Amino acid sequence: xxxxxxxxxxxxxxxxxxxxxxxxxxxxxxxxxxxxxxxxxxxxxxxxxxxxxxxxxxxxxxxxxxxxxxxxxxxxxxxxxxxxxxxxxxxxxxxxxxxxxxxxxxxxxxxxxxxxxxxxxxxxxxxxxxxxxxxxxxxxxxxxxxxxxxxxxxxxxxxxxxxxxxxxxxxxxxxxxxxxxxxxxxxxxxxxxxxxxxxxxxxxxxxxxxxxxx
Amino acid sequence: xxxxxxxxxxxxxxxxxxxxxxxxxxxxxxxxxxxxxxxxxxxxxxxxxxxxxxxxxxxxxxxxxxxxxxxxxxxxxxxxxxxxxxxxxxxxxxxxxxxxxxxxxxxxxxxxxxxxxxxxxxxxxxxxxxxxxxxxxxxxxxxxxxxxxxxxxxxxxxxxxxxxxxxxxxxxxxxxxxxxxxxxxxxxxxxxxxxxxxxxxxxxxxxxxxxxxxxxxxxxxxxxxxxxxxxxxxxxxxxxxxxxxxxxxxxxxxxxxxxxxxxxxxxxxxxxxxxxxxxxxxxxxxxxxxxxxxxxxxxxxxxxxxxxxxxxxxxxxx
Numbered sequence: 001x002x003x004x005x006x007x008x009x010x011x012x013x014x015x016x017x018x019x020x021x022x023x024x025x026x027x028x029x030x031x032x033x034x035x036x037x038x039x040x041x042x043x044x045x046x047x048x049x050x051x052x053x054x055x056x057x058x059x060x061x062x063x064x065x066x067x068x069x070x071x072x073x074x075x076x077x078x079x080x081x082x083x084x085x086x087x088x089x090x091x092x093x094x095x096x097x098x099x100x101x102x103x104x105x106x107x108x109x110x111x112x113x114x115x116x117x118x119x120x121x122x123x124x125x126x127x128x129x130x131x132x133x134x135x136x137x138x139x140x141x142x143x144x145x146x147x148x149x150x151x152x153x154x155x156x157x158x159x160x161x162x163x164x165x166x167x168x169x170x171x172x173x174x175x176x177x178x179x180x181x182x183x184x185x186x187x188x189x190x191x192x193x194x195x196x197x198x199x200x201x202x203x204x205x206x207x208x209x210x211x212x213x214x
Numbered sequence: 215x216x217x218x219x220x221x222x223x224x225x226x227x228x229x230x231x232x233x234x235x236x237x238x239x240x241x242x243x244x245x246x247x248x249x250x251x252x253x254x255x256x257x258x259x260x261x262x263x264x265x266x267x268x269x270x271x272x273x274x275x276x277x278x279x280x281x282x283x284x285x286x287x288x289x290x291x292x293x294x295x296x297x298x299x300x301x302x303x304x305x306x307x308x309x310x311x312x313x314x315x316x317x318x319x320x321x322x323x324x325x326x327x328x329x330x331x332x333x334x335x336x337x338x339x340x341x342x343x344x345x346x347x348x349x350x351x352x353x354x355x356x357x358x359x360x361x362x363x364x365x366x367x368x369x370x371x372x373x374x375x376x377x378x379x380x381x382x383x384x385x386x387x388x389x390x391x392x393x394x395x396x397x398x399x400x401x402x403x404x405x406x407x408x409x410x411x412x413x414x415x416x417x418x419x420x421x422x423x424x425x426x427x428x429x430x431x432x433x434x435x436x437x438x439x440x441x442x443x444x445x446x447x448x449x450x451x452x453x454x455x456x457x458x459x460x461x462x463x464x465x466x467x468x469x470x471x472x473x474x475x476x477x478x479x480x481x482x483x484x485x486x487x488x489x490x491x492x493x494x495x496x497x498x499x500x501x502x503x504x505x506x507x508x509x510x511x512x513x514x515x516x517x518x519x520x521x522x523x524x525x526x527x528x529x530x531x532x
Binding site: 049050051053054111112113114119122123126127128129179180181182183184185186187 | 289290293294298302304305355357400402403473474477489490492493494496497499501502504505506
């Protein structure tokens with residue numbers, strides 16, 4: 001009874017929300033592609049500053065963690081404002097996060113280190129933050145591959161379990177950012193704080209509490 | 215000892231020409247960048263500067279350091295700065311520092327010296343003849359530049375202020391003024407910036423107090439009006455905008471030693487064999503180049519300064 005009423009009442013809303021989600025879906029692809037296109041344009045125009053490789057490394061890294069954060073925002077948003085249609089943004093946002101993480105990694109090994117394997121391995125072992133970042137990247141790659149419908153069908157329940165690894169990727173990505181800068185540099189902290197909030201929301205008791213409070 | 219390094223004085227008009235020239239190169243360098251990316255070749259290599267097309271080049275001798283590496287373009291030197299007193303964003307320093315007042319300016323001399331007291335920038339300019347030094351500068355973060363400094367040996371100042379025999383170290387302090395230097399509102403760092411040298415390092419002929427780059431007064435973002443330059447140490451040792459110099463008995467604790475003692479030591483000599491706890495120091499990116507180059511022991515000044523550290527464990531004294 002209650003559910004029926006709420007469905008009836010919210011129906012016009014749901015229709016609008018559905019339309020909005022349908023618009024947001026292609027927009028998420030366009031929006032996520034923009035930083036990449038801008039970076040290519042800036043490279044072409046020489047707008048990347050005195051240290052262009054570091055600049056594109058930073059840009060792709062920041063975009064990757066931003067998109068990861070956005071993809072992790074979908075579920076809380078869906079639940080809190082009761083907007084199931086927004087769920088379709090989760091996959092493009094996650095895939096684009098993986099795309100930028102991959103670009104970030106390729107810039108590091110290809111542009112920065114010129115594919116010199118010895119130097120890359122030595123540097124990766126010295127730099128614990130690169131190790132953490134690489135693990136986050138591997139997780140995102142794995143999740144991207146298994147995001148295909150084929151795996152979703154085939155893996156059944158285990159798919160969901162596997163895709164919970166995105167929380168680990170989120171923690172690793174935030175730590176990677178924090179450890180990459182000198183102590184006292186505050187740039188990573190807003191990202192880390194938002195990531196923390198989104199991950200804390202995943203704790204079942206917290207989720208129940210949020211639902212009951214709202 | 216440092217024949218090539220000393221007195222490579224270039225007239226200012228040559229500099230200005232060179233500035234234009236480097237600006238032009240900057241444009242050329244950009245379009246070449248895409249090609250260079252495939253060839254893993256620097257944007258602007260030494261050969262490019264030598265003028266393959268036979269055009270007359272400004273000041274051929276002083277266009278490179280003593281190892282033959284080209285000067286870093288002026289625009290890069292003044293727009294890519296680590297100066298946390300303004301911001302931790304290297305490309306944001308120049309804008310925030312634009313209106314920083316560096317005149318009048320005084321440096322307080324104190325501690326274990328015969329002649330303490332304030333000395334104004336005007337006096338400094340009058341008293342010490344300026345010479346040019348083309349030095350490599352290696353940042354602890356793994357990038358480097360080649361910069362033509364104007365300045366004078368720190369030893370010249372030391373001769374005037376006469377350290378007492380008890381003095382074992384020299385301690386420098388930067389300006390502290392959070393209103394003018396907004397980065398100093400970041401309470402994580404124990405401002406003001408402090409650095410120090412051992413006396414033999416301070417007296418070394420390579421150690422200079424710089425007042426200019428590229429034939430011009432130092433821009434604020436590069437540490438105006440007076441800064442230290444110690445080319446065989448990581449860039450953070452070369453303290454900027456100095457207001458205080460003390461001769462002391464105890465080893466000074468620098469801002470970075472206090473902030474992160476396991477990461478930054480007193481000596482901070484450039485050393486490809488001793489890694490930063492969080493990253494390798496084996497290679498560096500010269501600003502303007504695409505591929506990394508190996509980092510040289512003591513930043514390539516081993517012959518000149520190696521004796522200062524004989525018998526010392528450089529891993530221990532990082």
